[in-house]
Amino acid sequence: MKILVPVKRVLDYNVKVRVKADQSGVDLANVKMSMNPFDEIAVEEAVRLKEKGIATEIVAVSIGPAQAKDTIITALTIGADRGILIQTDQDIEPLAVAKLLKAVAEAEQPDLIIMGKQAIDGDNNATGQMLSTLLDWPQATFASKVVVENGEAHVTREVDGGLQTLGVKLPAVITTDLRLNEPRYASLPNIMKAKKKPLEIKAITDYAVDVVPRLKVLKVTEPPKRTAGIKVADAAELVANLKSAGVL
Amino acid sequence: MAVLVIADHDGAHLRDTTNKTLTAALQLSTDVDVLVYGDGVQSIADAAAKLSGVRKVLLSQSADLKQDIAEDVAALVTGLAANYDVVAIPASSAGKNFAPRVAALLDVSLLSDVMEVVDANTFVRPIYAGNALETVQTSEAKKVMTVRTTAFKAAAEAEGGSATVETVAAPASKAGTRFISEEKVVSDRPELGAAKIVVSGGRALGSKEEFDAVIDPLADKLGAAVGASRAAVDAGYAPNDYQVGQTGKVVAPALYIAVGISGAIQHLAGMKDSKVIVAINKDPEAPIFSVADYGLVADYKTAVPDLMKALG
Numbered sequence: 001m002k003i004l005v006p007v008k009r010v011l012d013y014n015v016k017v018r019v020k021a022d023q024s025g026v027d028l029a030n031v032k033m034s035m036n037p038f039d040e041i042a043v044e045e046a047v048r049l050k051e052k053g054i055a056t057e058i059v060a061v062s063i064g065p066a067q068a069k070d071t072i073i074t075a076l077t078i079g080a081d082r083g084i085l086i087q088t089d090q091d092i093e094p095l096a097v098a099k100l101l102k103a104v105a106e107a108e109q110p111d112l113i114i115m116g117k118q119a120i121d122g123d124n125n126a127t128g129q130m131l132s133t134l135l136d137w138p139q140a141t142f143a144s145k146v147v148v149e150n151g152e153a154h155v156t157r158e159v160d161g162g163l164q165t166l167g168v169k170l171p172a173v174i175t176t177d178l179r180l181n182e183p184r185y186a187s188l189p190n191i192m193k194a195k196k197k198p199l200e201i202k203a204i205t206d207y208a209v210d211v212v213p214r215l216k217v218l219k220v221t222e223p224p225k226r227t228a229g230i231k232v233a234d235a236a237e238l239v240a241n242l243k244s245a246g247v248l
Numbered sequence: 249m250a251v252l253v254i255a256d257h258d259g260a261h262l263r264d265t266t267n268k269t270l271t272a273a274l275q276l277s278t279d280v281d282v283l284v285y286g287d288g289v290q291s292i293a294d295a296a297a298k299l300s301g302v303r304k305v306l307l308s309q310s311a312d313l314k315q316d317i318a319e320d321v322a323a324l325v326t327g328l329a330a331n332y333d334v335v336a337i338p339a340s341s342a343g344k345n346f347a348p349r350v351a352a353l354l355d356v357s358l359l360s361d362v363m364e365v366v367d368a369n370t371f372v373r374p375i376y377a378g379n380a381l382e383t384v385q386t387s388e389a390k391k392v393m394t395v396r397t398t399a400f401k402a403a404a405e406a407e408g409g410s411a412t413v414e415t416v417a418a419p420a421s422k423a424g425t426r427f428i429s430e431e432k433v434v435s436d437r438p439e440l441g442a443a444k445i446v447v448s449g450g451r452a453l454g455s456k457e458e459f460d461a462v463i464d465p466l467a468d469k470l471g472a473a474v475g476a477s478r479a480a481v482d483a484g485y486a487p488n489d490y491q492v493g494q495t496g497k498v499v500a501p502a503l504y505i506a507v508g509i510s511g512a513i514q515h516l517a518g519m520k521d522s523k524v525i526v527a528i529n530k531d532p533e534a535p536i537f538s539v540a541d542y543g544l545v546a547d548y549k550t551a552v553p554d555l556m557k558a559l560g
């Protein structure tokens with residue numbers, strides 16, 4: 001079984017977000033970039049399926065700038081077998097990402113696509129569902145447990161109110177939630193090995209996909225700041241304050 | 249311009265997220281219809297018909313729709329979308345599951361988590377866990393959006409109600425996905441998303457027993473919903489759907505009490521729009537204090553019992 005794992009290069013989740021003064025976007029110059037945490041979980045899950053003997057090959061694919069190569073190398077370090085970078089400096093919207101990934105899936109013919117439920121930069125939470133729709137493959141989003149057997153994936157999903165388990169026929173698209181697994185740390189030998197694994201560079205023009213942005217970003221602003229209030233000495237003072245604030 | 253709002257409900261009652269999505273929709277148009285889907289949900293459709301500003305309620309029922317399979321719901325909504333310019337969906341876990349499918353089927357973008365309607369084509373949405381706000385303009389003829397309901401007030405309920413309820417056929421289910429089971433957390437407390445007061449516990453609680461023994465009684469005393477940080481959920485102190493934050497629930501209650509939560513940006517993303525924030529944390533440097541209106545630097549082990557006493 002072959003698994004395709006789309007991975008996105010994003011601002012590291014520990015880095016403080018700075019909005020540019022000219023409101024054109026978020027400042028990404030000279031800051032740490034990493035693999036989207038949900039995608040790391042997706043790669044880890046694929047690698048575990050390979051270690052269980054269920055998967056045979058894992059292909060990591062990223063759409064992004066030249067540096068997204070590093071993101072793919074991270075995936076190869078965790079245990080993916082090869083990578084594809086569709087290199088572009090343009091910001092590609094989820095619908096266009098889904099269309100590009102569909103083209104990759106048609107060429108690669110995976111049995112399963114595991115990807116993040118959301119990229120923590122745009123917070124769209126859309127690409128997996130769109131890809132499933134375009135491929136007309138079943139979807140199981142927000143996965144906290146995946147069991148593959150008899151050509152079907154049993155996916156436990158984190159939903160409002162609790163958990164839901166679905167059976168999806170393969171090929172299918174699964175998106176990961178945080179509790180699916182805890183990605184392993186990269187070992188030095190694996191880092192060395194990763195650098196030797198195949199990494200193919202493609203261009204957007206290699207695919208017959210219209211990636212012209214549909215949305216125009218007029219501005220990016222800082223949210224209204226919340227200011228720190230007061231420290232209270234004890235519970236009684238707290239309750240008195242809450243009463244006068246009218247919330248109790 | 250006509251807008252179709254997709255109702256969010258728990259199988260018995262409309263959630264007020266429906267009402268709030270309606271508020272967003274009414275900022276776009278006066279021609280707003282509401283779709284209620286599920287099984288045995290006639291009474292929910294009747295309740296939706298009473299919401300002020302609703303032109304018509306569409307009711308679609310089948311056993312399949314009850315399971316909220318994204319493929320089925322998206323097929324239903326996309327079929328109806330022909331008659332509308334905008335489809336507005338509450339950003340619940342169900343909404344987030346099927347909304348992108350509707351957009352893909354219509355070959356349009358998804359406007360995720362709309363928190364402000366600037367004009368008919370311009371919307372504000374949070375990015376980077378709410379650390380930045382993006383104002384986007386679309387020229388697409390059809391718009392599909394999920395609505396961050398904490399950013400909108402609930403529309404008032406009209407006297408007697410005037411909208412009609414019209415039945416629409418449910419599309420045949422897709423074979424690729426089957427429902428196996430569900431585990432719903434049953435609780436007598438208010439729902440996290442709708443509660444006026446939320447009490448959340450973090451990693452500091454240390455165990456499920458401690459979480460239940462400390463957080464639950466405080467929540468019950470206040471008539472509050474219970475929330476948790478990701479660390480508390482990951483450690484099994486609280487169920488997954490208690491998680492507040494960037495990747496959990498977004499809440500904006502009148503009062504949010506964080507107990508033993510450090511205040512990582514991913515947690516703040518889910519609660520910083522609360523009206524009043526209280527933090528109980530023994531570390532005076534904890535980032536949660538930077539957003540708290542009232543901070544109590546103390547060990548929760550003494551602070552929470554004291555608080556219970558002070559509440560009387």
Ligand SMILES: Cc1cc2nc3c(=O)[nH]c(=O)nc-3n(C[C@H](O)[C@H](O)[C@H](O)COP(=O)(O)OP(=O)(O)OC[C@H]3O[C@@H](n4cnc5c(N)ncnc54)[C@H](O)[C@@H]3O)c2cc1C
Pocket residue numbers: 013037038120178449450451452476477478479480491492493494495496497507508509510511512513514515518528529530531534546547548549
């Ligand atoms: C992609 C991604 C998404 C995430 N999404 C979310 C999300 O949606 N929601 C979320 O919450 N987190 C999320 N996180 C995790 C987040 O970064 C933090 O790790 C998490 O919020 C920490 O939880 P905590 O505050 O309970 O634990 P900690 O950070 O460990 O804080 C515990 C706090 O308890 C205090 N404390 C300890 N003992 C006591 C005591 N006896 N009395 C009083 N105070 C005490 C400590 O001083 C400390 O401040 C996400 C992370 C990533 C990478």
Ligand SMILES: Nc1ncnc2c1ncn2[C@@H]1O[C@H](COP(=O)(O)O)[C@@H](O)[C@H]1O
Pocket residue numbers: 006007008009036038039061062063064092094097115116117118119120122123124125126127128
């Ligand atoms: N540029 C990209 N390259 C590779 N994968 C992506 C890209 N953008 C989004 N994805 C995948 O889609 C998921 C959801 O992203 P989003 O819909 O943007 O929140 C991510 O977790 C990735 O797995």
